Amino acid sequence: MKHFVWLIPCALVASVSCGSSDGPSTSSTGGSAGIGAAGAPGAAGASENGGTDSTGNGGSSAQAGQSSGGTNSTGGAGAAGADTGGSTSVAGSAGAGAVCGGTAKACTTLTVKECATDKGCVATDTCSGTPTACTKETTSADCGKVAGCAWNGTKCAGTATACDAIVVSTSCESSGCTWNAACNGSPPACDAHSTADLCARAPGCKWSGTCKGTADACTINVTSTGCANAGCTWSSCAGTAAACSLMSSAECTTQVGCSKP
Numbered sequence: 001m002k003h004f005v006w007l008i009p010c011a012l013v014a015s016v017s018c019g020s021s022d023g024p025s026t027s028s029t030g031g032s033a034g035i036g037a038a039g040a041p042g043a044a045g046a047s048e049n050g051g052t053d054s055t056g057n058g059g060s061s062a063q064a065g066q067s068s069g070g071t072n073s074t075g076g077a078g079a080a081g082a083d084t085g086g087s088t089s090v091a092g093s094a095g096a097g098a099v100c101g102g103t104a105k106a107c108t109t110l111t112v113k114e115c116a117t118d119k120g121c122v123a124t125d126t127c128s129g130t131p132t133a134c135t136k137e138t139t140s141a142d143c144g145k146v147a148g149c150a151w152n153g154t155k156c157a158g159t160a161t162a163c164d165a166i167v168v169s170t171s172c173e174s175s176g177c178t179w180n181a182a183c184n185g186s187p188p189a190c191d192a193h194s195t196a197d198l199c200a201r202a203p204g205c206k207w208s209g210t211c212k213g214t215a216d217a218c219t220i221n222v223t224s225t226g227c228a229n230a231g232c233t234w235s236s237c238a239g240t241a242a243a244c245s246l247m248s249s250a251e252c253t254t255q256v257g258c259s260k261p
Helices: 112-117 140-145 169-174 196-201 224-229
Strands: 121-123 126-128 149-151 156-158 178-180 205-208 210-213 237-239
Touching: 112 121, 112 237, 121 126, 140 149, 140 156, 169 178, 196 205, 196 210
Parallel strands: none
Antiparallel strands: 121 237, 126 178, 149 156, 205 210
């Protein structure tokens, strides 16, 4: 018996898929969606000298791929801590070396010649300072006390005499100046003199069986002999000598007791 094979075109048969070959066609499926892994957190910022630690934020997850896995996102790096170290101080410069050393001698121990060049000292029995201006005196009596001033009937006129030109202690002091007395100290009380002779030598004292009265101030004595008789101390120089450390190189050679290192 003969068998017949009927060939039917595939286009005429519904619901049958046609392949490019004679074999049956195979359906193709899409690739699996890949899921990206979350990015790793960023490393913490390093702390430098007390800087604040900064932590990086983690990267965001990658979008799902249509045919391949997502790419891992890397977390951002943490910011480095700020350097807060203090600035280095600058060492001070060394002070200049002293130009004059030693210890200045007291003015009262100096001779008249030494006193003239010693800084801070003044010759005794001299007048120094600044006199009172004539215009400051408002009465005839006060005006007459200032050397160089005179009352003109309504006011004190004239020009006050410079202190260093006045040679009398009373006139020096009444003119507003300072008298640098050669005789200084504290005189003994009159009753300390046990004989009439000693009492008679002391200014302000009087013998009357015993020595009585009030001894005059040492500064009124104008001679070394009178000063000694009054129990006071005579000196040709007064004042306070300037310290050697304050002297310049040139002054150091004239300040008694000082010397260059």
